[in-house]
Amino acid sequence: MKLLRYGPKGQEKPGLVDAGGGMRDLSAHLADITGDTLSANRLAELAALDVERLPRVDGEPRLGTPWGGIGKIICVGLNYADHAKESGLPVPTEPVLFTKAISAINGPFDDVMLPRGSEKTDWEVELGIVIGKRARYVEQAHALEHVAGYCIVNDVSERAFQLERGGTWDKGKGCDTFAPIGPWLVTPDEISDLRDLALNLSVNGETCQQGSTRTMIFGVEEIVSYISGFITLEPGDLICTGTPPGVGAGMQPPRFLAAGDEMRLSIAGLGEQRQRVVAWARQD
Incomplete structure (x- = not known):
């Protein structure tokens, strides 16, 4: 479904x-x-x-996030060995965790807005895990019992804020519009192999990321179990599982988003997103 x-x-x-x-x-x-x-x-x-x-929905209405009331977004960093390498960072021995602000939530086709002062805004196609049942100290063998489904997430990141401004990664991850989610929440029965999903992202028609969940360091079961040992996961919470190589910061020379760019991203079986990049503007 x-x-x-x-x-x-x-x-x-x-x-x-x-x-x-x-x-x-x-x-x-x-x-x-x-x-x-x-x-x-x-x-x-x-x-x-x-x-x-059921009544048909005519036309092409805007799509929002596939579910509302998301309580928290927990992200796993450097979860693809080849992405860690392009980032110049060691392959982690335990999942690297950070959070993404709820105020960053965005529809799958809504504009992504560059934050004020942005110099290095980047893209990251990721598999999202949607929690359906409270998870606290869950064993790996039972982790999938707590998953309602999966979705696409674009973990948009401002690298200068993330890496050059001190403190944690969160300040470069939680800017407004930096979490496009959807278009669908796909239930587990529609996914035959979580370890064999192709991920793709292009910018202005040029393929930048082509990866597969086969190269994830920590799989879905391990991620859910691990996080639940530190943070109680509630129904509706979202986990972003990391991105394959091909981000702008890893290119030679590095390449970052500018107003007018268009991102397209997809994961096999989970649909496609598309976002136009726009300049910062006051929202109040």
Whole structure:
């Protein structure tokens, strides 16, 4: 099942993708898709609906994040050995964790805005893990029981803020619009092999990232188990699992985003995102 939310920002309605790739409305069955919707029982109820009887969604409405009310975003850094190498950093022996601000959340096709003073804004296509059941001190053998599904995340990063301004990485990761999520939340039954998903990202039509989850250092089960030993994961929380090589900071010479650029990113079975980069502007 592929869940989505569509409509103007802050007014999104729940929906899903039918067998033909069209959108169907779920408003008669739930007010919204949130963490409360993501339990195994509730997802089973939605999966049992007769999709052909659901109202069609006409046109091409804006897509928001596939679920609302995200409580926290936990990210794993340097989780692809070849990305660690291009970053000039050692391969970690334990997952490197940082957070991404909730205020960075963005729709999968919404504009990405360069922050004020940005010099080195970069791209990162990542597999996202969506938590469906509270996870605290979870063993790896049971980790997937706590996962509601998967999605695409663009972990947009301002490298100068992240690496040259002191302190932790968070200040370069949490700028407004820096977390495009979606287009869909895809339930686990639709993914045959988490360790064989192709990831791609292009900028202005030029392929920059081509990778596979085969080269992840820490897999999904290990990541969920590990994080749950430090932080209680709640339904609706999002984990970003790291990016393959091909980021702008790793290019020779380095290349960064500018207003007018367009990013396209995809993960096999999880759909595609597209964002236009715009200059900073006051939002109040």
